[in-house]
Amino acid sequence: MLKLPNLTAAEPIPDAAQAEVDRILRTGDLFRYGSDQSPVALLEAEFAQALGTKFALAVSSCSAALFLSLKSLGLPREAKVLIPAFTFAAVPSAVVHADCIPMLCECGDDYRIDLTDFETKLPNCSAVIISHMRGHTSDMDAIMGLCDAAGVPVIEDAAHSLGTTWAGRNIGTIGAIGCFSFQSYKMLNAGEGGIMITDDEDLIAQAIIMSGAYEHNWQKHPVLHTAFANWQNKLPLYNLRLNTLSAALIRPQLEALPGRVEAGRRNHDHVAATLADCPWISVPASLPSEKRAPDSIQFNLINMSDEQVDEFVSQAASLGLKIQIFGRSDDNARAFWNWKFLSSNPDQPKTRAMLNRACDVRLPARLTLQDCNAVSQAILNAVNTTMRRNSEDLNTGYS
Ligand SMILES: *Cc1c(COP(=O)(O)O)cnc(C)c1O
Secondary structure (H helix, E strand, O other), rough: OOOOOOOOOOOOOOOHHHHHHHHHEEEEEEOOOOOOOOOHHHHHHHHHHOOOOOOOEEEEOOOHHHHHHHHHOOOOOOOOOEEOOOOOOOOHHHHHHOOOEEEEEEEEOOOOHHHHHHHHHHHHOOOEEEHHHHHOOOOOOHHHHHHHHHOOEEEEEEEOOOOOOEEOOOOOOOOOEEEOOOOOOOOOOOOOEEEEEEEOHHHHHHHHHHHHHOOOOOHHHOOOOHHHHHOOOOOOOOOEOOOHHHHHHHHHHHHHHHHHHHHHHHHHHHHHHOOOOOOOEEOOOOOOEEEEEOEEEEEEEEOOOOHHHHHHHHHHOOOOOEEEEEEOOOOOOOOOOOOOOOOOOOHHHHHHHOOOOEEEEEEOOOOOHHHHHHHHHHHHHHHHHHHHHHHHHHHHOOO
16 A cells, blocks of 8 residues: 555644744734734735835735735726636636626646637737646746737736746746735645735735725835825725734745745656656646746646546545546536636636646645655556556456
C-alpha cells in the first residue's frame, strides 16, 4: 500500500504569528482603523513592496477585491465584462454583484485563454478579468496588446498565483489591478482574506472608500489625499475590510513565500516529469514567459472514454488519492455550466471538453520528493489499472 501524504491540509501558520496574535487579543485591537500602525496597514505596505506596486488594499476576500475593482472602474450598469470560461464561480459572481454582465471566453486544453475567441468577444466588453487558474498564466503580452489597443482595462485575478512571474514581472502587476486571495488553500493562509494592488491612485482611493474607510479613515492610507477629496461622501460603503488578526497571520508568511514558491515548483516539476511518458496523460507545458508558483498539478487524460475517466478517478480513490476532474462532478464550482445564477450562459465547447478531462491534484509546498513519488505512483497505478482492465475487457469480450 502506498503511503500517501495528506494533500488536503492547509499550510500551518508560522510560530512568529503567535506573539502578535497574543498582543492583539490582549489589546482587543481587532478593527483595522483602531490604531495608526495597524497590522493591516503594515501588511498593505509590505505586500505592495514585495510585488513592486504603489498601492495595496487588504480586504475580506479576493472576491471582495474583484468586486471593488469593478466598482472602482466606474462601469455602467449592465456593462459586459469578459472573463474566462475556466475560472472559479467567485469571478462571474463578482461581476453579477457589480451589476455587470459576465461574457465567457473559451479556454484551451492548456487551461489558458483562447486568444481567437478573446479577440472576437473583446469589442463588446467594457472590462476584462483574467484568472490565472491554478497559476497557469494566459499570454499576457497578447492580452494586454489587444486590451490596450481597445482601451479596455484588465483586472488580473491572481487569487491562486501569487509568486508567479510573466517575463520577469510579478503576476498581478501587469493589468490595471491585481487581486489575490488569503483563503486557506492559496499561497498565504489566513482562512479568509484578499488584497488588491494597483499603481493607479484614483482607483485605489475609490476602492479604499468603498471597502469601508468611512468618514476620514482614508487618511490612514498612504495615498495622495487629493485623490480622496474627490470621492468623499460620493461612494457607497460596502464594508469589506480585513481585520487585524488576519493581517497578523499573513505577515510572517510573506517572508516564507519565496521558499514556498521554490518548493512548490520543485514538487510540481518532479511529478510532471514522472507522468511525462504515460500515453494517457498530458501535462500542458508552461508558456516561455511564464514561471509558475504551483501548489498543485493539473493534467489531461487523453485517449480515454468518459467511462474510463470515471474509472480512473475511482481507482485513484481506492489507492487513497482523491483526484478532482473539474467537469465530472455535479457541483464543481469551476465548471461554467454549474453557474446557473447567470441569466445567459451559452455553451463553451472547447472549455467543456477540457474540463471533462482535466485532473486536479494538490501538491502543497510542504511535501517531500518522496511524498511526490507516492502521488505519482498512485496516479500511474490508477491509469494503468484502468487501461489494462479495459484492454482485457475488449480482448475477452466482457464489458
Ligand atoms: C480562490 C479563488 C478566488 C476567490 O478567492 P476568495 O478569497 O475565496 O474570494 C477567485 N479566483 C480564483 C482563480 C481562485 O482560485
